[in-house]
Amino acid sequence: MKTSEFKQAIEEMGFITTNERDHVFVYLNKSHKDIEWSAASVRVDRIFGFKMFIKHDVKISEEKKRNLAELLFEYASTPLDEREEPKLYYVKCPVTGQYLNKSEGENKAFWWSNAYGNESNKFTREEIESFARKRDYLIDEEVTE
Structure with missing residues (x-):
């Protein structure tokens, strides 16, 4: 629990x-x-x-x-x-400064945006590690809210 x-x-x-x-x-x-x-x-x-x-x-x-x-x-x-919720992270592109976002639902879609701070662009470490095309140059920033 x-x-x-x-x-x-x-x-x-x-x-x-x-x-x-x-x-x-x-x-x-x-x-x-x-x-x-x-x-x-x-x-x-x-x-x-x-x-x-x-x-x-x-x-x-x-x-x-x-x-x-x-x-x-x-x-x-x-x-x-x-007991604790997993830590959440933003995924930021160091070239564009944009944040990765995901859609909820059956057809998961991903896109880059300047906006951050909403649920669509917070990822668990497990989600980040599971990305098929994870690039080493992406920046993971811990959510601190």
């Missing part, structure tokens, strides 16, 4: 998430982001590292607690290298 998928699933349950150093903390609501109102934490740098600590006087259904526990375990048991 990717970290982004985990956080989205937690937030869809009505919880709030924050990243703090090597943990993702799960809070009960937006106005009480402190340890007294936290429901759980999970380590992002260690497999099987998570805690769930809901006070007995907090009103959360048993089903919601169970779902939270299942999500925590699923994420915590995900190997570290499978």
Whole structure:
């Protein structure tokens, strides 16, 4: 499970998430982001590292607690290298300064453009390596957004 998928699933349950150093903390609501109102934490740098600590006087259904526990375990048991999204890169031609773009869908088409920053011109390292006509002179720039 990717970290982004985990956080989205937690937030869809009505919880709030924050990243703090090597943990993702799960809070009960937006106005009480402190340890007294936290429901759980999970380590992002260690497999099987998570805690769930809901006070007995907090009103959360048993089903919601169970779902939270299942999500925590699923994420915590995900190997570290499978948690993060792959890095994205732009492919730039050093001669023209243009960026490679791709169309989505069945018939993948490629073209060069001056525009960059949209989804059509971000590539994973795996995609770049799979290009049939990859040239060594092309420049790979990491997306930093």
